[in-house]
Amino acid sequence: MVRIAYATILALASAVMAIPSPLTPDPAGEKNVGNGAGGQFIGGACLSSADCASTCCATLNGAGICSGVGAQFQAGKQGCGFGDGGSAPAASAPAAAPAASGTAGTGNGSGSGSGGNINTSAPGSQNVGTGNGQQFITGQCLSDADCKSGCCALATGLCAAEAVANEGQGCGFVA
Structure with a gap:
């Protein structure tokens, strides 16, 4: 009985760990996408760094997500500069x-x-x-x-x- 319970727990843990947990932009800030007003919050979608209050539109899975400059390479993000035409002023310190x-x-x-x-x-x-x-x-x-x-x-x-x-x-x- 103990072996079955242990095996069951192990199987459940493996299944949970296999489920991807992708970071995706929060849809609550849709009004801030693409207007360049710097009103988008961290975690919201962006088309350039000008959309983000943090000045960092990081690339994530081919799209933009506002990020803190210090977190621009975390959770699969590929750095600031998405939609900035190759210039990423927010990628600096x-x-x-x-x-x-x-x-x-x-x-x-x-x-x-x-x-x-x-x-x-x-x-x-x-x-x-x-x-x-x-x-x-x-x-x-x-x-x-x-x-x-x-x-x-x-x-x-x-x-x-x-x-x-x-x-x-x-x-x-x-x-």
Whole structure:
């Protein structure tokens, strides 16, 4: 009886492992596909990097999917630049993180935006230091209050998913 149960469990586990789990674009953001307005969320379909809030339209199975720059080669993705005519500005390193200015605490989410260096040419720079929670993941931040995820990573000064930031030093960056 024990051998049958073990064999059954092994067979079920093998069947589950054999089922592919393909990453596919989330259809909820269809209104953001192809308009170049930078409103598409990570995981949504895209026709070029201009569609994505993260500025990275990664190639996946011959189609585009918005991705964080740091995740552009994960889960079968082949890097940023889908639909960009061979140029993939988002495939380079993420925008420079705000540097500490020596005036710790000035970017405390109050919306003042003082302290730190903001790369104003980077996508999402209008959301840095506002404290209104509108910055996308991988965008610059001066505090947790800037990020939709509620996490400005200590190690980078970029918005991150809390689980990802906790693999490093966690959230709570303050410029």
